[in-house]
Amino acid sequence: MKKLLIIVFIIIIIGIACFIIVNPRDSITEEEQEFNDSGRAKAILDETDLWMIYEGDGFTIKYPHNVSLNSMDKDYGLYIEEININSLEPEAPLGFGKTNVLKNKDSLTQGLYGEESGFEIGGLLRIIGDVYARDYLTLSMFEICDVRFERSLYFFRNDNLVIITLKAPKDNIIEQYFTTNQENCGDQLIWGNQQLYAIDLRSGEIIQEWYDLFDDIVNTIEFYEQGYSIQGRWQSLDDENSIIEFNGNNKIDYYKDELIEQNEYVIEGDRLTSGDMTYTIVELTEDTLILTYLARGNTLNYGKIK
Numbered sequence: 320m321k322k323l324l325i326i327v328f329i330i331i332i333i334g335i336a337c338f339i340i341v342n343p344r345d346s347i348t349e350e351e352q353e354f355n356d357s358g359r360a361k362a363i364l365d366e367t368d369l370w371m372i373y374e375g376d377g378f379t380i381k382y383p384h385n386v387s388l389n390s391m392d393k394d395y396g397l398y399i400e401e402i403n404i405n406s407l408e409p410e411a412p413l414g415f416g417k418t419n420v421l422k423n424k425d426s427l428t429q430g431l432y433g434e435e436s437g438f439e440i441g442g443l444l445r446i447i448g449d450v451y452a453r454d455y456l457t458l459s460m461f462e463i464c465d466v467r468f469e470r471s472l473y474f475f476r477n478d479n480l481v482i483i484t485l486k487a488p489k490d491n492i493i494e495q496y497f498t499t500n501q502e503n504c505g506d507q508l509i510w511g512n513q514q515l516y517a518i519d520l521r522s523g524e525i526i527q528e529w530y531d532l533f534d535d536i537v538n539t540i541e542f543y544e545q546g547y548s549i550q551g552r553w554q555s556l557d558d559e560n561s562i563i564e565f566n567g568n569n570k571i572d573y574y575k576d577e578l579i580e581q582n583e584y585v586i587e588g589d590r591l592t593s594g595d596m597t598y599t600i601v602e603l604t605e606d607t608l609i610l611t612y613l614a615r616g617n618t619l620n621y622g623k624i625k
Contacts, residue, residue, distance in 0.1 A: 367539050372586045373568060375401055376550045377476040379586075380483065381539035386532075388568055388583065395529055396486040397536065401479045401567055424475045427451050442473070443521075447540050450474050456520065457484075458513050464504040466492070470533040476542070485536065487529035549586070549600075553608050553621035563621065570594075 370381035373388065380399070387393040404424070407417035442453035452474035459465040468487035473480065498511030510516075519525045555561035564571040570584040570593040582594035591598045591610065601609040601618070608621040 367535075370539070372588075373397075373399055374549055374586050375399065375476070375481060375567075376479055376548050378481070378540055378542045380536065380541075382536050383532075386485075386536075388585070391486060391488070394488075395532065398482075398484040398486065399568060400482040400484075402482070404475075404478050404480060420480055424480070427453065427473075427475065445472070445537075447474070447537065448542050450476070450542060456517055458517060459510060463500060464507060464509055466497075466507075466509060468527075468529055470530060472533075472537055483537070485529060485533040487527075491527055491529060493525060493527075549591075549603060549608065552624040554624050556620040556622055562624070 366383075367381050370383050371386075371388070373380050373382065382388070382397045385394040386397050387395075389398050390396055402420075404417060404420055407420060409418050410416035442455040445452045445454050452472050455471045455473065457467060457469040457471065459467060466489055468489070468491050469484055471482055471484040473482055475481070492508055493516070494508070496510065496512050496516040497508040499506060500509055516525075520527060520530050549565045552562055552564045555563075560575045562573040562576075564573070565584065568583050568585075569581055571581045572579040580594070584591060584593035586592075586600070589600045591600055597613045598610040598619075599613060601611055603609075606623045608623070610619040610621070611617070612619060
């Protein structure tokens with residue numbers, strides 16, 4: 320009896336081996352191949368789907384993991400400012416007075432500034448969705464020894480002037496555009512032909528990763544109607560003394576009007592991370608914010624403070 324069981328077992332093993340040889344795992348039918356070739360079976364993941372997300376007042380923007388937000392801790396630094404127009408003084412240095420900003424807003428929102436050619440004067444006009452923006456290239460400021468690689472986008476959203484700037488380290492220097500000035504700057508390389516560098520960048524004569532990365536980041540901007548932004552102050556429906564505020568890229572916690580904690584925050588999909596804390600955004604409307612604190616699983620309910 321035992322010998323019979325062994326023979327049966329061997330026959331089964333041989334049968335399985337023959338089936339695998341005749342029907343390899345990677346073989347597919349003609350119908351399956353036709354389905355694959357049609358593209359219906361392919362789900363191509365856009366690289367930007369894996370990027371970090373910044374949510375502003377009425378817009379979102381994504382940036383890759385080698386870019387740090389509002390710092391130069393990584394390969395590149397992405398700096399985002401949202402300046403409330405109503406908080407500006409009537410007149411201020413560098414054209415940031417309320418009078419001048421509103422004048423620029425009126426011109427820009429109507430798409431009036433034409434596109435300049437050559438070296439930067441007023442930036443280049445861009446249209447993102449239905450929003451007009453200005454694309455500026457900044458290579459130095461104020462003094463002869465200054466060298467910088469920055470590209471900025473200015474646009475208006477709701478009551479804010481939004482400035483998005485990508486900064487690159489100075490190792491992006493291409494020496495043909497540089498010189499030295501021993502008297503003022505020592506051995507430091509400084510701009511020799513800044514204007515030509517700007518023209519060559521814009522025209523594509525030279526390739527700089529940071530310059531092209533700015534376009535990739537800006538192309539992720541999405542606008543939405545005001546009222547569905549997490550920006551603003553939210554009061555706990557369970558404890559009226561507890562208030563959280565999302566201001567720019569900061570999450571600020573108050574209790575009984577006293578500052579408890581302030582950290583930068585990032586939103587990825589429905590996941591909100593601030594400091595060491597991670598939440599799921601369960602619901603976000605004009606008046607309601609519901610978060611789940613993942614470490615404990617408890618639900619936090621907030622109402623918008625008008």
